[in-house]
Amino acid sequence: MATFQIEGGHSLKGEIVPQGAKNEALQILCAVLLTDDEVIIENIPDIRDVNKLITILGNLGVKIQKLGKGRYSFISDQLHLDYLESELFKEEGSSLRGSIMIMGPLLAKYGKGYIPRPGGDKIGRRRLDTHFEGFIKLGAKFRYNKEERFYGVEAPKGLKGAYMLLEEASVTGTANIVMAAVLAKGKTTIYNAACEPYIQQLCKMLVSMGAHIEGIGSNLLKIEGVEKLTGCTHRVLPDMIEIGSWIGLAAMTKSELTIKDVSWDNLGLIPTTFRKLGITVKKKGDDLYIPAHKNGYEVQSFIDGSIMNISDAPWPGFTPDLLSIMLVIATQARGSVLIHQKMFESRLFFVDKLIDMGAKIILCDPHRATIIGHDFQSTLKATTMTSPDIRAGISLLIAALSAKGTSTIHNIEQIDRGYEDIDGRLRAIGAKITRV
Structure with a gap:
């Protein structure tokens, strides 16, 4: 210590x-999983939580190259999805609350996502319901292994757009649902969405990758799903x-x-x-x-x-x-x-x-x-x-x-x-x- x-x-x-903003970086890093193309992110902070997430992405099979101070290249074209159910992931994912945001991209692109119950600061109750209720409304099935404290969502036939009114304006919950919805079939409407600058940044990045998102900066987001996203370059606030x-x-x-x-x-x-x-x-x-x-x-x-x-x-x-x-x-x-x-x-x-x-x-x-x-x-x-x-x-x-x-x-x-x-x-x- x-x-x-x-x-x-x-x-x-x-x-x-x-x-660079920690809370934005955690969202943006998870979004690289949505495309097979190269994504370059600039101004990534060199801090423990962000470095942990980069390690998780690397173990998942993302090709990562450091291009300079705070500047990285990510290519997610060949992932090792078996890692999600490994003991190593249970250990690494549980120590980082932000790791839950890999679920939305993985669910959207591969039809499944898993996460151990995440950790983080001991500052009180921090519910995960918003994340999973959003996924369920998009058509995913939810399961929870109580003994191993392990969450899973699966949608083998893909996700379908839906209307949802979030019970709370959760920042990470909104980010996760948005990342799932951009590849879902049809239109998704998210009311009472979080609208922090970091959510706005995530939405702008996704738009630059080919996503269709309206209402950026407001608490009413409308997303028209697309078949695939492309690479981009993004700078963290x-x-x-x-x-x-x-x-x-x-x-x-x-x-x-x-x-x-x-x-x-x-x-x-x-x-x-x-x-x-x-x-x-x-x-x-x-x-x-x-x-x-x-x-x-x-x-x-x-x-x-x-x-x-x-x-x-x-x-x-x-x-x-x-x-x-x-x-x-x-x-x-x-x-x-x-x-x-x-x-x-x-x-x-x-x-x-x-x-x-x-x-x-x-x-x-x-x-x-x-x-x-x-x-x-x-x-x-x-x-x-x-x-x-x-x-x-x-x-x-x-x-x-x-x-x-x-x-x-x-x-x-x-x-x-x-x-x-x-x-x-x-x-x-x-x-x-x-x-x-």
Whole structure:
């Protein structure tokens, strides 16, 4: 188990180039299975979860060639489908939640797909029903081996388009169903579809491969199935969650940072939500600039004077992946904030570590926490802690970089799952951090 040792309390300065988006990359990589032709993907982040999926694709028989940093070629013309029922796949697939998105493409092209019950962050219940209900409506048969915790879908006669109203706007569920529907016979209509930029990117990639998709960017997708798809070249967006993490780091450490080429049009409410905490976020071309907040930052209030409430919601609402960052930033704000995590009931349980560091936080229930900001009158204290998941891990790292003294963070493999060379990039802008 690797560990970070962080000497906090130092101001940072410089430019950061955000990595490719993890959540988009996981979808796009699965889509290469839909065609026999070569697919080239650029700006793939070098992180654990993405590398795991690339390994799974390689074991499945995809011909993979690294063309340069973050640039890969994929050819899926000769797959080893027996791998799907092997012990190796049960081990590899169960450790990566994103692996479930290979099911849609395999079901569409080969009439069957299997997956062990996937893992991922322990942040609460994350249902898979949306995926399988969508497949069933397209004509697939579902089976579940309870003893081996193994899921399967089969459609030996192919899939047929259908109308479906999704019970929840699941991002991975929408991606899986879309990838299955593009090769189904007839028309598929998906209402209450997720419409995050990463879903839009997936749909645009599929269109460039020959798919017929209407309504991209909305929650109503109409897909006319085609017989086959061709190859393409696709570039992954910058990671909006990492961009938000750098904004939070700049605010907490009173640092001046410029985040390059952030794709402003795809950031949604992220800049606006940070401004609600009093953080200055400036647009400079397609760059995002955060000045050093030498005098701290003051929380806004609602028109009626009530406490600021920051909550998550499906896109275009504020992403739940950044609520942990907002919570940490609020510990040094001037004013109080209520953080309401609606989507996952275990994501706020890392606040006990922040309380140990001296933060004033009241955990109201599994979904809500009230934070009374210190306004930098009292700094956080260094401590030893363990990263429970990706987003809590980066939040604790930000807290440690702002704290006085040397902190230790264990289980940093969780952070590595979502952040590329995070310690090297932090050192490049002046952070004192060591990987042990």
